[in-house]
Amino acid sequence: MGGRRHRQILPVSAACPGTGQRAGRRYPRRVNASAPTPLRAPGGFPVVGIIGGGQLARMCAGPAAELGVTLSVLAEEGDGSAAQVVRSAPVGDYTDPATVLDFARHCDVVTFDHEHVPAPVLSALAQAGVPLHPSPEALVFAQDKLAMRTRLTALGIPCPRWAAVATAAEAAAFGDSVGWPVIAKVPTGGYDGKGVLVASAPEEVAEWLARGPVLLEELVAFRxxxxxxxxxxxxxxxxxxxxxxxxxxxxxxxxxxxxxxxxxxxxxxxxxxxxxxxxxxxxxxxxxxxxxxxxxxxxxxxxxxxxxxxxxxxxxxxxxxxxxxxxxxxxxxxxxxxxxxxxxxxxxxxxxxxxxxxxxxxxxxxxxxxxxxxxxxxxxxxxxxxxxxxxxxxxxxxxxxxxxxxxxxxxxxxxxxx
Structure with missing residues (x-):
């Protein structure tokens, strides 16, 4: 098998032992200078930075404390989900490279509460030598559905029949080949059903096509x-x-x-x-x-x-x-x-x-x-x-x-x- 090898795979058998910015939100351009600098825990334990202050970052707080790890969260708002429970939660704009670099310099590694961090920010972090997990090279396949479909298809991973279309004619050709209706997806930015449409005709994706290529997929008959x-x-x-x-x-x-x-x-x-x-x-x-x-x-x-x-x-x-x-x-x-x-x-x-x-x-x-x-x-x-x-x-x-x-x-x- 090509690609990277796993050093160890843990078992899965059962046992019984005992998003993007909201409209109208304003961010400070830089991280709040008055926010406390993360304090390293005794014993040299690391600081993990999380970009985004939603519930996923919040639910990392308990396990981090048990592991002896310090969390720092770049939050969208001071009373957000993660900021309520994480001591170091400066408020800043995750789309601004300088803000995120200021935040990351206090962290040993940086990870993400969501996939919506823009490529220029990821690039700035990588160029500064910030350890990012996942890396920008991996994260693109969660950010861009067209990139994901292209890569998985090349790997032979089972996928629905799909096409990247840029015109109504291309959409019509795909729909006619696999059968209408089809699933239309914006390549980036969608989540929880947003950016996804069941389309019965090319005209129904015309508005999206005006903004760029659209991912079309066959409507899968799934169990x-x-x-x-x-x-x-x-x-x-x-x-x-x-x-x-x-x-x-x-x-x-x-x-x-x-x-x-x-x-x-x-x-x-x-x-x-x-x-x-x-x-x-x-x-x-x-x-x-x-x-x-x-x-x-x-x-x-x-x-x-x-x-x-x-x-x-x-x-x-x-x-x-x-x-x-x-x-x-x-x-x-x-x-x-x-x-x-x-x-x-x-x-x-x-x-x-x-x-x-x-x-x-x-x-x-x-x-x-x-x-x-x-x-x-x-x-x-x-x-x-x-x-x-x-x-x-x-x-x-x-x-x-x-x-x-x-x-x-x-x-x-x-x-x-x-």
């Missing part, structure tokens, strides 16, 4: 959506969690079932092998999420994310080593932890903004009703459809875990009231 989560370190050690099922509504993940129920062992092995190969061939360091469609003939890769991912939130409570701890281990080139499930199955249910402006009464209710439930809140303002937290339930039964997780999330959203 369900799965995800493979990999962690890989700079020295080449790699670890894979079990393949999970993700349940999507309106382009947003609402549940994750870990491991995926009734998944063929052969398909699980093939999907995991593909994830490990992608991580090695692309030179990914840190956590890689590979979103895939299960089909009648096997699977095809949908998208990549090079950071902790919603499909891995279950691992915080359901795996021996959760994705946030593993991501920190990986970017620091520490030995990776064991990714196996702690026991049985885990169901994760996202909590989306719903009926309640004040969540605390509902939060207390679900914790009292189900003491075994794990509730993770992100410290974010409530608005309809916004991810504001998630719940995890670990059980020996899919039915039990699903009922409990679903009820808790629904109660927190105001869907049920008892």
């Amino acid at each position: 369900r959506e799965l995800a493979v989560l990999i962690a890989r370190s700079p020295s080449g050690q790699a670890a894979a969690w079990p393949v999970v099922e993700t349940v999507q509504e309106n382009g947003i993940c609402v549940e994750v079932h870990a491991p995926a129920k009734d998944l063929s062992p052969d398909l699980a092995a093939d999907a995991t092998a593909a994830g490990l190969r992608i991580a090695g061939e692309l030179g990914v360091t840190g956590v890689l999420a590979v979103e895939i469609f299960e089909t009648a003939d096997g699977f095809v890769v949908n998208e990549l994310a090079m950071r902790p991912h919603n499909s891995g939130h279950w691992s915080m409570d359901g795996a021996i080593t959760g994705q946030f701890e593993q991501h920190l281990r990986a970017v620091l080139d520490l030995p990776l932890g064991d990714p196996r499930p702690r026991c049985g199955v885990t169901v994760m249910a996202n909590v989306l903004g719903g009926q309640y402006d004040s969540l605390y009464p509902a939060y207390k209710h679900v914790m009292a009703r189900d003491p075994g439930l794990r509730v993770h809140m992100y410290g974010k303002g409530v608005r309809p459809g916004r991810k504001i937290g998630h719940v995890n339930v670990v059980s020996e039964s899919y039915a039990d875990a699903h009922e409990r997780a679903r009820h808790a999330a629904d109660y927190l959203q105001g869907v049920v009231t008892e």
